[in-house]
Amino acid sequence: MRLHELLMRSARRTPDALAVDDLSGGVSYRELDLLADAFAAALHAAGVTPGDRVVIWSGKDIDSVALMQAALRIGAVYVPVSAANPLARLVQITRDCRPALVVADADGLRRAATENWPRGDDEPSMVGATELLAAPAPSAPPIHHGTPDDVAYVLYTSGSTGVPKGVAISHRNALAFVTWAAAETGLRAADRLANHAPFNFDLSVFDLYAAFLVGASVHLVPPGMAYAPGLLTELLESRRITVWYSVPSVLVLMLHQGGLLDGAPPPALRVCAFAGEPFPLADALRLRAAWPDVRLFNWYGPTETNVCTSYEITADDLGRISPLPIGAPCAGADVWLEPRDGPEGEITVAGPTVMTGYWGAVPHTGPYRTGDIGRYDARGNLEYVGRRDHLVKVRGHRVELGEIEAALDAHEAIGTAAVVVIGSGLKARIHAAVVPRRSASPPTLLSVKRHCADRLPLSMTVDALHVMADLPRTPNGKTDRAALTARLTTAPRG
Amino acid sequence: MSDIERADLLEKLIGFVRDDLLNGQAGAELTPTTPLLEWGVLDSIKTARLLAFIRDDIGVRVPPKKMVGDHFKDLEHVTDLVLELQQPVG
Numbered sequence: 001m002r003l004h005e006l007l008m009r010s011a012r013r014t015p016d017a018l019a020v021d022d023l024s025g026g027v028s029y030r031e032l033d034l035l036a037d038a039f040a041a042a043l044h045a046a047g048v049t050p051g052d053r054v055v056i057w058s059g060k061d062i063d064s065v066a067l068m069q070a071a072l073r074i075g076a077v078y079v080p081v082s083a084a085n086p087l088a089r090l091v092q093i094t095r096d097c098r099p100a101l102v103v104a105d106a107d108g109l110r111r112a113a114t115e116n117w118p119r120g121d122d123e124p125s126m127v128g129a130t131e132l133l134a135a136p137a138p139s140a141p142p143i144h145h146g147t148p149d150d151v152a153y154v155l156y157t158s159g160s161t162g163v164p165k166g167v168a169i170s171h172r173n174a175l176a177f178v179t180w181a182a183a184e185t186g187l188r189a190a191d192r193l194a195n196h197a198p199f200n201f202d203l204s205v206f207d208l209y210a211a212f213l214v215g216a217s218v219h220l221v222p223p224g225m226a227y228a229p230g231l232l233t234e235l236l237e238s239r240r241i242t243v244w245y246s247v248p249s250v251l252v253l254m255l256h257q258g259g260l261l262d263g264a265p266p267p268a269l270r271v272c273a274f275a276g277e278p279f280p281l282a283d284a285l286r287l288r289a290a291w292p293d294v295r296l297f298n299w300y301g302p303t304e305t306n307v308c309t310s311y312e313i314t315a316d317d318l319g320r321i322s323p324l325p326i327g328a329p330c331a332g333a334d335v336w337l338e339p340r341d342g343p344e345g346e347i348t349v350a351g352p353t354v355m356t357g358y359w360g361a362v363p364h365t366g367p368y369r370t371g372d373i374g375r376y377d378a379r380g381n382l383e384y385v386g387r388r389d390h391l392v393k394v395r396g397h398r399v400e401l402g403e404i405e406a407a408l409d410a411h412e413a414i415g416t417a418a419v420v421v422i423g424s425g426l427k428a429r430i431h432a433a434v435v436p437r438r439s440a441s442p443p444t445l446l447s448v449k450r451h452c453a454d455r456l457p458l459s460m461t462v463d464a465l466h467v468m469a470d471l472p473r474t475p476n477g478k479t480d481r482a483a484l485t486a487r488l489t490t491a492p493r494g
Numbered sequence: 495m496s497d498i499e500r501a502d503l504l505e506k507l508i509g510f511v512r513d514d515l516l517n518g519q520a521g522a523e524l525t526p527t528t529p530l531l532e533w534g535v536l537d538s539i540k541t542a543r544l545l546a547f548i549r550d551d552i553g554v555r556v557p558p559k560k561m562v563g564d565h566f567k568d569l570e571h572v573t574d575l576v577l578e579l580q581q582p583v584g
Contacts, residue, residue: 223563224562224563225562228541228558228561229538230558230561231558231559231561231562234558253538253539253542257542395538444519444523445516445517445519446516446519446528446535447523449533449534449535450533452533452534453529453532453533453534458534458537461534464517465517
């Protein structure tokens with residue numbers, strides 16, 4: 001079984017069923033299948049061959065979904081990069097994965113034209129999805145089969161040295177998670193899944209492929225709607241969504257500012273899953289109490305392992321006072337703590353969901369050490385405790401503080417910079433402490449935001465700026481983030 | 495709606511974004527066409543704060559279907575949205 005067969009099988013079984021709807025219109029399985037074929041022919045005609053990478057730089061649209069399927073059909077590896085990534089970060093990604101082609105949506109083409117998309121023999125060419133489809137192409141080559149361990153897609157995530165790193169996921173990796181998740185949630189053809197996460201965030205793998213597996217429909221939430229919790233709540237109702245999957249922050253936002261619990265439970269909702277960060281207990285229990293007929297799942301797993309543990313929140317949890325567990329291993333994964341005998345340890349994962357490696361690095365072998373610290377509760381469920389390094393989560397998005405610091409170091413008015421995150425959940429804020437460059441006037445928050453917007457995804461932009469004469473240092477001269485956090489949380493706001 | 499009223503409204507919104515959302519750290523760069531969404535001045539939480547300000551201090555409630563990116567692109571657009579919603583029905 002290969003990942004692209006999921007859509008093909010459902011297209012044969014239920015050609016007229018709704019496959020994908022991007023809120024401006026939908027396509028049936030037959031239409032999506034034909035569109036994927038047309039894109040496969042076009043990619044082939046554009047010179048893409050098996051093993052090549054195809055970067056898809058776009059918002060949320062049906063073309064992008066068809067392009068991912070098209071790439072797999074000709075044996076290529078797709079690399080989704082959401083429109084929230086600026087051109088400079090797209091270039092970092094293309095220099096890492098060396099794609100045969102970058103396909104952009106209309107907005108991306110416009111951005112590439114007004115900014116400076118690099119041209120040269122060594123740089124990939126960029127084409128619009130519409131233009132790609134319009135170019136004459138002979139029929140698509142036969143469906144590529146390859147092996148289950150071939151890389152299907154690469155998801156770029158924040159890297160501590162300032163360069164994003166590409167997590168390479170094979171067909172086997174993705175299918176292990178998708179087939180488990182569909183079975184666990186009792187997914188069926190009548191289901192209507194919402195896709196909230198961007199395509200380069202691994203949460204979207206469930207929305208798309210679990211839907212394709214069972215012939216259900218997936219409803220793409222446009223990025224602009226992320227600013228409107230009320231609209232998301234409305235969408236649950238008007239689209240009769242049956243399965244919702246997002247980061248907890250989005251649900252908390254809908255709960256506090258989107259009137260999620262004001263009326264009756266969403267009429268069709270039967271499964272609500274979340275992952276990516278801890279769900280504050282009080283809010284999770286409010287959901288549990290308000291929606292007795294909706295199954296709630298707390299899933300855990302970094303991009304490198306896919307979802308590898310699961311905890312279902314039931315009525316038994318209503319009296320809970322300890323944090324929600326991340327649960328027990330799932331999707332065929334082995335999960336344990338290193339060291340095995342301590343009260344706490346590093347969550348370590350082996351099994352079919354673990355990535356093949358980082359793109360361009362030596363292949364990953366053996367168990368994957370997540371960098372997350374865990375412990376077991378009295379019932380043997382795994383609990384998430386924290387991180388052992390400088391990777392933080394801001395509203396579910398993975399952020400390496402070093403990547404932001406590297407971007408800030410390039411600001412004309414900044415000499416040195418240190419970044420910390422203060423607060424958690426919806427209140428998490430990225431604070432930058434900077435020492436201005438000698439002879440430069442101190443930077444302003446707006447200029448720093450502008451600078452970040454050119455280099456980093458929006459989820460990594462600086463929320464607060466502190467101009468300092470010096471940064472706290474550890475005895476061996478490194479920036480002392482703990483001391484900095486203490487200084488920023490006790491000092492008056494500045 | 496006179497030009498003066500529009501200018502007043504824009505001034506209020508700029509003041510809020512500068513003093514509240516940017517902690518007074520905007521410098522002179524914040525203008526009516528500063529790209530708020532593109533530069534991450536507005537994210538989901540800050541948009542909610544801006545909506546609360548528009549509701550409480552300007553007296554205009556923005557309905558969910560107007561809460562799409564285009565209306566929050568920059569302060570010119572926000573001003574237009576508020577003025578449009580202020581128009582008496584009839």
